[in-house]
């Protein structure tokens with residue numbers, strides 16, 4: 001390639017980079033756990049995790065990848081429990097903070113003015129009251145990788161804020177103002193572009209599902225067509 005990368009005319013041309021963790025976007029979540037790796041009182045703690053993923057449907061399972069050096073790593077190893085707290089825009093500043101401070105030296109719940117509450121089916125790990133949706137997880141396997149340990153876990157309970165259901169009792173996560181993470185930056189989720197299977201949906205289904213989005217947007221901006 002010659003010239004500046006931004007001037008390249010063939011948009012499908014690629015530049016080779018060294019192998020790196022550039023899978024993007026990913027969710028960013030707050031993991032809550034509790035344990036006493038120092039032998040002191042069990043302390044509730046929070047760790048921000050971007051390397052989280054859905055890995056199985058029956059039973060529902062997630063994975064989180066956590067460095068051995070994290071305080072929360074020892075806590076999760078001890079109790080084999082954690083709660084995945086989805087992050088909305090209101091929780092974002094606390095989420096960033098919990099990703100740069102260790103629970104070894106501070107109480108992150110107190111520092112962020114977050115409320116630890118009993119999580120359904122968890123013996124020890126609390127959930128974050130301020131999160132719109134929480135997944136109670138029981139660790140089934142720990143896979144040691146060179147830099148991180150991969151915790152595989154079964155989701156044994158899900159709790160959702162009631163106002164995320166519409167009048168037809170459908171879960172409307174589009175209303176949750178969830179946050180995504182891409183290459184070091186946080187983003188709000190924007191406009192709905194389609195839905196699962198929209199590329200092959202019948203025209204009436206397409207119109208019904210996409211109209212739902214249009215009417216939502218119109219409510220917010222009455223001048224938009």
Ligand SMILES: Cc1cc2nc3c(=O)[nH]c(=O)nc-3n(C[C@H](O)[C@H](O)[C@H](O)COP(=O)(O)O)c2cc1C
Nearest residue numbers: 048049050051066067070071072099100101102103
């Ligand atoms: C956006 C973001 C994503 C992060 N993702 C991970 C992750 O996936 N795994 C991990 O081990 N640490 C991750 N971290 C770093 C931990 O959250 C951070 O080291 C935290 O202070 C550990 O807290 P602890 O010592 O109380 O466990 C992330 C930090 C940020 C800000």
